[in-house]
Amino acid sequence: MGVIQFKGVNKIFGPRETGFQALQDINMEIRDKEFVAIVGPSGCGKTTCLRMVAGFEPATDGVVTVDGTPIKRPGPDRAVVFQQFALFPWKSVYDNIDMGLRNLNVSRSERESRIADILNLMNLTQYAKHFPHQLSGGMQQRVAIARAYVLDPDVLLMDEPFGALDAQTRVVMQEELVRLARKNPRTVLFITHAVEEAVYLADRVAIMTRAPGRIKEVLDIASIRNAEDWDSHEKIEDVMDLESFVHLRTHIWRSLREEKAAQHA
């Protein structure tokens, strides 16, 4: 299971009266095995939402729960993929992926077979002995995704995972993530500022307002995706050409544009 709930969440950095209010009254439920993307203008607190689920930040008011249990600290049941990869540079690709399984005291033989599977799935087998710095950014992020997926977590938290990649690599990674998510669905909370990415990947897209961040609207993408049969198109550019896709994208763009305009007003 992996149901994430935000209930009346406020987040204030610093003292309550004088501090910076990043989030205001966030209420949202992410269902089991659902892929939800949060988009919003920069500084709107979308990453803070993810960091609260991860257990890196406490909520000032309200509560964030996974399967009804309030989150207290980080843990391998909520695997995080960071924007800057955050691999251990002193460990090989294999040892990076192995780390979480060792901490969970998984037996050696099971670790070996699970790592072999994920390396194969992510096309990393030949790089198992490499150190992270010997790999390109795209490959490093692949390792970071493998490190998270190998734990078979209830919840996968991705914080602008493709933000540091070049455009071509980004597209490849997006297609791979869709492939992975269809094959082995997880509850995913995905933070991005790229609108197309959100529409392409997510079942639902939550749009946030500028700071203090609130949930402005939540769009149901999955029903449109299924109705229009997006998955019959293999390539991302084919999906992006569909009228239903363009319509959703434009809607989100307008909504974000309003926030930007208000920010500068």
Next chain:
Amino acid sequence: MPRRVSIGLITILVVCVIWYAVTTGLGLIPSGRFPSPAETWSAFIHVSGRGYGGGDLTLHVYNSLRLVVLGFLFAIATGVPLGLLMGWSRTAEALINPIFLIIRPIPPLAWIPLAILWLGLGDAAKMMVIWFSAFVPSVINTYAGVRNIDRPVIEAAYMLGMPKTRFVGEVLIPGASPMIFTGLRLSLQASWTTLVAAELVGAFYGIGRVLNVAQQDLYPGMILVGMIAVAILGWGTTRLLGVAEAYALRWNTAALAAKG
């Protein structure tokens, strides 16, 4: 032979030729000021054979090297853990840092009189002074190394459920290790400097003792032998440390090579 090494050897050879030329060859520098190669060689034979300043060269080298290695190891065995603690815990930093701010400006050599007063002219006093001089750079650099670890890497370790016991060995120490090795190199240099100074002030054996006696005997050849001995030992120990560093940081040298 690699190009760099052959050029280095040529340079040394040229320096030796010039040395010979200005002393023996042209007589520009009188031997009372600076020894000729022949005088230096005979001083070397003197100290290796009959011995000088209370023992032969092997004994002096052995004593100096032993003190440096022990003092250095003792300093890093205490300094690195303290640096890790200060880097990791704000409380430890707040408690210990003020002491450092007071002690740091005192040159390590200024501790020599006190060390001799407390512990006499034997090994213990020298170990204490070496420890003092080598301790500070290893603490400071380890501390900075811990502070320089990328925050997301630490968060990744938490996220992966890493227990505290493993965290120190697998994240904190390797993460800080590039800076730790910088500290160790500075500590090693400081160890040699301090040792020679401490032996000059007072010792029964050691290279500093040779230098001190040779100075009193107006024996320039022997002074140069002592200086060359320190240079070779310093170079050799630094080299050994470099090998250890290259091995421990091979993930990092890969990074440097990749960046070109």
